[in-house]
Amino acid sequence: MGWSATLPFYAVYLVSRSVSLTEIGITYLATGLLLLVTQILSGRLVDEIGPRKLMLFAYSMSLGTAILLGRLIQLTAPIAWLLLLYPIFSLTRNMPSSATSAIMASQSGTQRWTGFSFLNVGNNLGFAIGPAAAGILSQYYGYSTVFFFAAASAVVADAITVLFLRHDEPSAERRAKKLVPEKLVQNEVQRKWLSWKEDRSVILFLLLVFGSFFAIGYEIQPMSIYVSDFLGFSNSQIGYLFTTNGLVIVILQLPFTRLYQNSASRSKLVLPLILSSIFAAAAYLIIAVSRTFGEFELAMVVLTVGEIFQTVPSQMVVAFFSRPWNRGTYQGYYNAVTSAGRSVAFYVGPASFALFSVEPYVGWILVAGISLLIGLLFFFLSPSLQRDYSNLGRTEEGESLSTQT
DSSP states (O other), X not given: OHHHHHHHHHHHHHHHTTOOHHHHHHHHHHHHHHHHHHHHHHHHHHHHHOHHHHHHHHHHHHHHHHHHHHHHHHTTOOHHHHHHHHHHHHHHHHTHHHHHHHHHHTXXXXXXXXXXXXXXXXXXXXXXXXXXXXXXXXXXXXTHHHXXXXXXXXXXXXXXXXXXXXXXXXXXXXXXHHHSOHHHIIIIITOOSOOTTTOHHHHHHHHHHHHHHHHHGXXXXXXXXXXXXXXXXXXXXXXXXXXXXXXXXXXXXXXXXXXXXXHHHTTXXXXXXXXXXXXXXXXXXXXXXXXXXXXXXXXXXXXXXXXXXXXHHHHHHHHHHOOTTSHHHHHHHHHHHHHHHHHHHHHHHHHHHHHTSSSTTHHHHHHHHHHHHHHHHHHXXXXXXXXXXXXXXXXXTSOSOOSOO
């Protein structure tokens, strides 16, 4: 809730300070590069020290950086400080995602589907509340209050972690030795990174997930800048758009989970992701010809359906290929490419609007084409990914270890 509150309005604030769209985009690109590295490393840390310790550290760090950013905005500090600190704030705030994802990935059977669905509902309930609250706060009390709101949410997250979270497993190697023979431990646990030879389908899948989240990423910061800078929407209207996004996911996530859970059991792992690309492309074509708030609400609903078909299914595929001793590592890879995809969109989106400043809607047509291309590539990857999935010797829920391994 706290981090999503800052996503659209940090960019809107920078625009109000006459920062160019290119500079704003570079800031988000730098954020994406930091997240790419940090998520991979935090995934490794989850397997070594457990999710609880990582979450406590990260939430505490995000609390400090949020307060500092709010105070700098109050003082109308030099823009350079804000451009430097926001990537650090985003880095610390996103570190816990590998921990929470690993907790859900460690569930069994249908509980994993339900767990990831509730995780996505929780994330998007935050997206429903955060930007709406931030829109009101920024409009009536100034942009600094958005970051103080983010700081308050970090305090709540830390308190919940301290009081209720007891999911702290031992290190990856000790846990593996309890579950599988020593030979398997040596072969699997000692292999720290994905390799092209052993994990080609997973690597290609992650690259396409990067592209998919790049396309979906236009719904956040690029859309905020577009409707604010080119169409003159108010901060409250921008907040309501994101509230629509969050509420649609809260309402539809669990029913849709049943649909694509059935598709996975019929050996169609990437079908939801292909549908996601089609819905996203349709939404962006609607945006390209839209001018009113009502039209953008319609586009947001269509785009959100695409997001529902994207998030949990892609995360489940990564969980299917992981083992009990590397849940955090694999979820770290996943969160790295998803964060990086969104952050690259935060750079490319505003840059495309600046490039086509006379006809900025062209940027939306381009990303619609990219989304369709990603869907086509998922279709071509499907046979090899499905074959590797079947070779794991798993059940439909992806739980049993392969005896051949």
